Amino acid sequence: MTTLEKEVSPHFDDFLFDWSTKFQFLVGGYGSGKSYHIALKIILKLLSEKRTALVVREVYDTHRDSTYSLLEELVIDLGLEGRVKCMTSPMQIRFPNGSKIIFKGMDKPAKLKSINNISLVWLEECSEIKYAGFKELLGRLRHPTLKLHMILSTNPVGEDNWSFKHFFKDEMNNRLVLDDAELYEKRTVVVNDTYYHHSTADDNFFLPESYVAQLDELKDYDPDLYRIARKGHFGVNGEKVLPQFEVQPHDEVMDTIRRTVNPLKRVGMDFGFEDSYNAVVRLAVDCEKKILYIYWEYYKNKMTDDKTAEDLKEFKETRELIRGDSAEPKTIEYFKQNGFNIRGAKKFQGSRLQYTKKVKRFKKIICSDRCTNVIYELKPLTYKKNKRDEIIPDEFNIDPHTFSAIWYALDDYEVSDAKSLINRYKHLTGRG
Incomplete structure (x- = not known):
């Protein structure tokens, strides 16, 4: 067998020959070399074993100038062009032992159905592929005798992307596979049947210094892109609406509320049906410390008013005042007629902007860990931007129904209300 020589980055040494797991997830910044080393790894594997490898991107035509071009370049650099054939119509790479690499795009899913005996899949820029596409490809990964492998590579995007939720954390479903901070620290981690690998431009010794310097400059004018491109970290893309939002254990939140003097308690409700949600939240405000506590939620859609009223019947017993969306007078009237204290x-x-500013004025917003939908909507909530890349102060990246419920709950709560409560507390306690 011919000996191949190729200089590689030391951080990828172990990765190149580690096939111990079914999944290999590579995340990194720009220019880190992850795609290059994945391509090299696949070529070495297919030279040593007869396999059919499938390389997938969201759009088929993007292969030509990316994955196919990279693999073809490596074939030439390794001196294999006489033995390994790179074909362009259709794009395919054939090896002398019968191995081959085929290229597909998720924009042409019908063409995936004819694929058989795929034992190795590479999802390049996997974050651009839909979650349903990822699951479809899992079903295509099958072979009667060979061990199966799927390699996924991506630049880190928002934490709302399926790739982060599936391989790291899904707060909505209270699911933790791996804390991404642990990966950034250790650089490689194996969890269950997944090998994780993190890389940055510092790991690619073949990059010119000018390229790295260009990435460093991002820190001064585009912190989001700096986090992605230079640090290779997942996170929230855009400017957060509520940077003071934090999550605490439910019992701790309730204990703090109980120890708060004269907390202002409120209930707010946003109405929805098909694509939007009926969202109800219970809040408590520490008026002196300017802290908002969120400790209870209700969150359902496709519910008729009678079913929602049945779910919320406890409010008829407590007689808590619910402040609801006044744009739905018929719904409010229905709840009134059924014994609810609602207005x-x-x-x-x-009002959207004013309500948003009101919530932003709290020094802290502390949410019970039981309010999973509030956390899901508000923790990563960011502003929309206009065509000039300027934030729109009353529009967001999603339609946050729990945020609307909080707005309504705080209806007619102003700073003056807080001052009067503080003065009343001082009068009663004799504290001046």
Whole structure:
């Protein structure tokens, strides 16, 4: 067998020959070399074993100038062009032992159905592929005798992407596979049947210094892109609406509320049905310390008013005042007629912005870990941007129904209300 020589980055030495796991997830910044070393790894594997490898991107036509071009370049660099054939119509790479690499795009899913005996799949830029596509490819990964492998590579995107939720954390479903901070520290981690690998431009010794310097400059004018491109870290893309939002264990939140003097308690409700949700939240405000506590939630859609009323019947017994969306007077009237203490919150021109500013003025927003939908919507909530890349102060990356419920709950709560409560507390306790 011919000996092949190729200089590689030391951080990828172990990765090149580690086939111990079914999944291999590579995440890294720009220019880290992950795609290059994946391509080299696949070529070495297919030279040593007869396999059919499938390389997938979201759009088929993007292969030509990326994965196919990279693999073809490596074939030439390794001196294999006489033995390994790179074909362009259709794109395919054939090896002398019968191995081959085929290329497909998720934009043409019908063409995946004819694929058989795939024992190795590479999902390049996997974050661009839909979660349903990933699961479809898992079903295509099968072979009667060979061990199966799937390699996924991506630049880190938002934590709302399926790749982060599946391989790291899904807060909505209270699922933790691996804390991404642990990966950034250890650089390689194996969990269950997945090998994780993190890389940055510092790991690629073949990059020119000018390229790295260009990435460093991002820190001064585009912190989101700096996090992705230079640090290779997942995170929230965009400017957070509520940077003071934090999650605490439910019992701790309730204990703190019990120890708060004269907490202002409120209930807010946003209405929805098909694509939006009925969202109800219970809040408590520490008016002196300017802390908002969120400790209870209800969150369902495709519910008729009678079913929602049945779910919320405890409010008929407690007689808590619910402040709801005044844009739904018929729904509010229905709940009134069924014994609920409910009224519409004030809405006016510019009220979205005013309500948002009101919530942002809290020094802290502490949410019970039981309020999973509040956490899911508000922890990563960011502003939308206009065509000039400027934030729109009353529009967000999602439609946050729990945020609307909080707005309505805080209807007619103003700083003056807080001051009067503080003065009343001082009068009663004799504290000046």
